[in-house]
Amino acid sequence: xxxxxxxxxxxxxxxxxxxxxxxxxxxxxxxxxxxxxxxxxxxxxxxxxxxxxxxxxxxxxxxxxxxxxxxxxxxxxxxxxxxxxxxxxxxxxxxxxxxxxxxxxxxxxxxxxxxxxxxxxxxxxxxxxxxxxxxxxxxxxxxxxxxxxxxxxxxxxxxxxxxxxxxxxxxxxxxxxxxxxxxxxxxxxxxxxxxxxxxxxxxxxxxxxxxxxxxxxxxxxxx
Numbered sequence: 001x002x003x004x005x006x007x008x009x010x011x012x013x014x015x016x017x018x019x020x021x022x023x024x025x026x027x028x029x030x031x032x033x034x035x036x037x038x039x040x041x042x043x044x045x046x047x048x049x050x051x052x053x054x055x056x057x058x059x060x061x062x063x064x065x066x067x068x069x070x071x072x073x074x075x076x077x078x079x080x081x082x083x084x085x086x087x088x089x090x091x092x093x094x095x096x097x098x099x100x101x102x103x104x105x106x107x108x109x110x111x112x113x114x115x116x117x118x119x120x121x122x123x124x125x126x127x128x129x130x131x132x133x134x135x136x137x138x139x140x141x142x143x144x145x146x147x148x149x150x151x152x153x154x155x156x157x158x159x160x161x162x163x164x165x166x167x168x169x170x171x172x173x174x175x176x177x178x179x180x181x182x183x184x185x186x187x188x189x190x191x192x193x194x195x196x197x198x199x200x201x202x203x204x205x206x207x208x209x210x211x212x213x214x215x216x217x218x219x220x221x222x223x
Contacts, residue, residue, distance in 0.1 A: 019085045021120050026082035029204075031211045036161070037081070041121045043166040044081050048074060049118055052111035055093070059102055068097035069169075074110070076203040077167035081121075086113045153185040157214065164198070164207040171198050171206070186213040 027037045051074050058067035075090035089109050096102045156178050163171035175182065175198045183191040190213025197206035 020083065020117060021124070022082040022084065023124060026080070029080065029082065029208060031215060036165070038125060039162075040081055040165040041125055043162070044077055045118055045121050045125070047166050047168075048077060048114065052107055052114060055102075055110065056104075056107050059107070064097055064100045064102075067102065068094060071097055072201060073167040073169065073203075076201070077165075079204045080165055080167070080207060083117055086110070086117055089113050153181045156181050157185045157210070160194075161207065161210060164203045164210065167203050169201075171203065172201075175199070185217070186210070187217055190214075190216060
């Protein structure tokens, strides 16, 4: 039985903070952008439903380094959506894998946590999809970044945000290959801070820094 509740009629999104999933905290991480948080939940559901099986396969195949990277990425992704229990379990597994091995119970605990978390995510995403859509001002993530950097630069920022939200290692390549354009969109200082976090595989920190840099650029552009 999950310890998660979601009431679509409540003005704050109706999410009760729990060790399983904290939507209020997750939304706060992306500066209140509920639509972005829901996209992150969908990506997490699609990308990590088999994470435990993939980690186990890497361990059984003698690829401890790969398993360690998977655990690290899972920890970052679960931190981004504010899934505290899974975050702690993935972090503990990551530490185990630093020694080159991991216990089967630790991986089984990851699977059990995912088996409980994924239905909670589906509940929230499906409940949101069933809500009527009022006419609202375009969201920050859809429009404001584009105003700061039209065309390719704006699309690159959106792409980077999506990669960071899903814990995708392709974010490292994007930062390296498109640094000049990203700096145009985020400002030189903002880009350097994002790039530093990305290159350290701190995708959670990189996402927060990206949102802050985009917000700062938006504020500057409105003056």
